[in-house]
Amino acid sequence: MGRRTAWWRAVCRVAVVAAVAGALGTAGAGAGTPSAVAAGTPAPYGFSPDATAVPGVAGTADTALLQPGRTYRSSLPVTGGVHYRLELDAASRIYVSATAVPPADATVSASDGIRVSVRDAEGDSCSFETESYGGGRSARPITAVAAREPSAERSRCAGAGTYYAVVERVGTTAPEDVAWDLELATFSEPPLRDTAATTAPESWDSASPEPVTGEAETRDGGTGFASAVPLAQGVWRADVVPGQTAFYKVPVGWGEQLSASAELAGSAEGSRIAVGALELSVHNPVRAPLDDVSLNYHGTRRSVALDPLPPVAYENRYGNTDQVRGVRFGGSYYLVVHVAPQLAERFGDGPYALTLRVRVDGPEERGPAYAGRFAPRDVFTAVEAGEPGGSAASGGGSGDGSGGDDTVLTVVAVGGIGGGTVILAVLAVWAGVGRRRAPQSWSR
Numbered sequence: 379m380g381r382r383t384a385w386w387r388a389v390c391r392v393a394v395v396a397a398v399a400g401a402l403g404t405a406g407a408g409a410g411t412p413s414a415v416a417a418g419t420p421a422p423y424g425f426s427p428d429a430t431a432v433p434g435v436a437g438t439a440d441t442a443l444l445q446p447g448r449t450y451r452s453s454l455p456v457t458g459g460v461h462y463r464l465e466l467d468a469a470s471r472i473y474v475s476a477t478a479v480p481p482a483d484a485t486v487s488a489s490d491g492i493r494v495s496v497r498d499a500e501g502d503s504c505s506f507e508t509e510s511y512g513g514g515r516s517a518r519p520i521t522a523v524a525a526r527e528p529s530a531e532r533s534r535c536a537g538a539g540t541y542y543a544v545v546e547r548v549g550t551t552a553p554e555d556v557a558w559d560l561e562l563a564t565f566s567e568p569p570l571r572d573t574a575a576t577t578a579p580e581s582w583d584s585a586s587p588e589p590v591t592g593e594a595e596t597r598d599g600g601t602g603f604a605s606a607v608p609l610a611q612g613v614w615r616a617d618v619v620p621g622q623t624a625f626y627k628v629p630v631g632w633g634e635q636l637s638a639s640a641e642l643a644g645s646a647e648g649s650r651i652a653v654g655a656l657e658l659s660v661h662n663p664v665r666a667p668l669d670d671v672s673l674n675y676h677g678t679r680r681s682v683a684l685d686p687l688p689p690v691a692y693e694n695r696y697g698n699t700d701q702v703r704g705v706r707f708g709g710s711y712y713l714v715v716h717v718a719p720q721l722a723e724r725f726g727d728g729p730y731a732l733t734l735r736v737r738v739d740g741p742e743e744r745g746p747a748y749a750g751r752f753a754p755r756d757v758f759t760a761v762e763a764g765e766p767g768g769s770a771a772s773g774g775g776s777g778d779g780s781g782g783d784d785t786v787l788t789v790v791a792v793g794g795i796g797g798g799t800v801i802l803a804v805l806a807v808w809a810g811v812g813r814r815r816a817p818q819s820w821s822r
Contacts, residue, residue: 420622423479423519424601425451425561434460434560438501438542446472446566447753449604454478454492454558459546462562464496466526468538470750471567472496473664476545477521477603479559482621482719484517490549494524496535497542504535508548509667513654516718518623519602523666528569563603565664565757567707568750570692578697582688587637589683590735599624599715603665606712611738617729618715620722627710628736632690633743636660636711636736639683643731646677652724656732657716660684663709663757668701677725681733687711692746708745709758 429451432442441463444450454460454476466472476494480486491510495503509522524543528536535541545560594615600606606625618624630636640658655675660668673682687705688694695706715732722728752758 420482420619422482422601423477423559423561423623424605424625425559426563426602426604428604429561432462432562434462434545437461438463441542444474444543444562444564446470446564448564450562450564452560452562454545454547454560456547456551456555456557459544460560462543462545464526464541464543464564466538466541468536469528469569471528471569472526472541473523473565473567473666474525474543475521475523475563475565475665476543477519477561477563477665478545478547479519479561480517481556481558482517484555484558485552486511486515486517487549488512488515490547491520492522493546493548494522495544496524496526497544498534499540499542500534501542502534504541507666510549513672516654516657516716516720518657518716519714521661521665521667523664561602563665566753567758568748568752571747571749574746575693576696578693578695578702579688579691583635584686584688586683586686587737587739589639590737594733597626599626601625603661603712606710608710609713609734609736611736614734614736616732616734618717618732619728619730620717621719623714623716624732626713626715626734628713628738629709630687630690630711630738631708631742632745633740634708634738635686635689635740636738637684637686638713638737639681639735640673640715641679641681641733641735642673642675643733644678645728645730646725650724651676652718652721655718655721656682657718658682658684659714659716660687661712661714662704663707663711665712666704668704675721675725689740707758 426449429449432444432450432452434452434454435441436458438461441461442450444462444464450462452460452462464472464474474494474496476492478492489510491508493506493508495506497503504526505524507522507524509520511518511520526535526541543562545562547558590611590613592613594613596616597607597609597614598616601623602625606627609626609628614626616624628636628638638658638660640656642656652675654672657670657672659670662668668687669684671682671684673680685701688697688702690705690708692706694702694704697703713734713736715734717730717732721730
């Protein structure tokens with residue numbers, strides 16, 4: 379497939395998702411679906427509307443079952459870990475993401491955060507990750523991911539059976555602390571159909587690319603991972619307010635390389651400074667944090683850029699750094715922007731003009747052949763058994779590989795969408811086509 383075709387399909391898919399989100403938000407604003415963030419009062423974290431409420435318990439007895447590909451809502455107490463049960467096969471890689479959401483007015487220190495681990499039936503750790511707030515010390519959604527990866531080197535986590543996901547708070551607590559809300563998401567990666575290399579690529583272009591230029595297009599962010607607003611390569615603008623966290627997602631295919639920067643426009647002159655006024659982070663399709671940067675704001679225009687990620691490759695999982703290991707599959711990569719409440723104390727309530735510059739470089743490549751299906755499929759791009767290759771832009775692993783949705787996507791992207799009736803008609807056609815076709819300690 380040519381690069382031009384892949385790019386066009388990426389643009390079309392972004393147009394479809396954005397139009398669907400806009401139409402549904404207009405037609406069913408009272409249905410409980412998270413909506414995009416607009417300027418004004420910061421919205422709370424947007425939990426997935428499909429999330430199932432489950433209790434977290436202190437031990438392994440009477441634990442709620444988490445099924446791969448599903449999203450759940452729970453609560454994280456001030457002290458002690460909460461346990462959930464996993465029933466796993468012997469071959470799939472399972473990832474458990476936990477997003478903790480403290481109250482907006484909570485006080486957090488640099489060492490406060492969460493730890494997520496996956497353990498076997500005997501309580502031995504298969505992997506864990508700790509994520510803390512760091513120097514920003516601004517209460518916001520925080521995410522960590524742990525995994526069960528079958529490995530010859532870690533035989534105790536290689537078999538089928540019962541495992542447990544455990545989430546706990548780290549850092550210091552105070553008597554006035556309260557429980558945090560918790561969103562759990564589970565992901566399943568099937569084994570490969572054929573063998574693959576077991577070493578990471580030795581070199582890749584880590585130089586910062588030229589910033590993307592052009593006219594900025596307005597695109598407000600979502601309030602959570604489930605409502606993350608799609609972005610293609612380009613320049614994007616939004617109005618943000620102190621205390622807000624905005625979520626975006628970028629399709630990145632096999633062999634492609636993501637880079638991004640964020641800029642706050644000037645608002646005032648003076649000697650004041652807001653430390654850690656804005657934080658930009660990037661997460662992979664299973665929501666694992668890969669990198670983050672922050673900027674101090676002086677009232678004048680400031681920008682900050684993430685280090686370019688390595689090109690997406692299956693073999694990255696054998697790399698030596700968290701950033702490389704996390705770029706292991708194509709799909710939706712998330713950009714999360716948080717504006718610290720302290721900005722209001724120094725420079726006012728805003729809104730402030732945010733500019734995101736997003737670049738996706740590199741030649742499109744065919745992904746590896748998997749002997750099964752990802753769960754959930756919509757956030758991944760994979761080459762599964764009996765399906766053609768593809769990138770996140772082209773939606774490889776779409777069913778029977780017929781590519782029959784291109785026509786629908788092209789009609790939507792070229793013709794534009796102005797109302798819910800057209801959306802529903804397009805979705806009906808599309809559905810018909812579908813019926814025909816902390817440091818992460820992930821083991822290797």
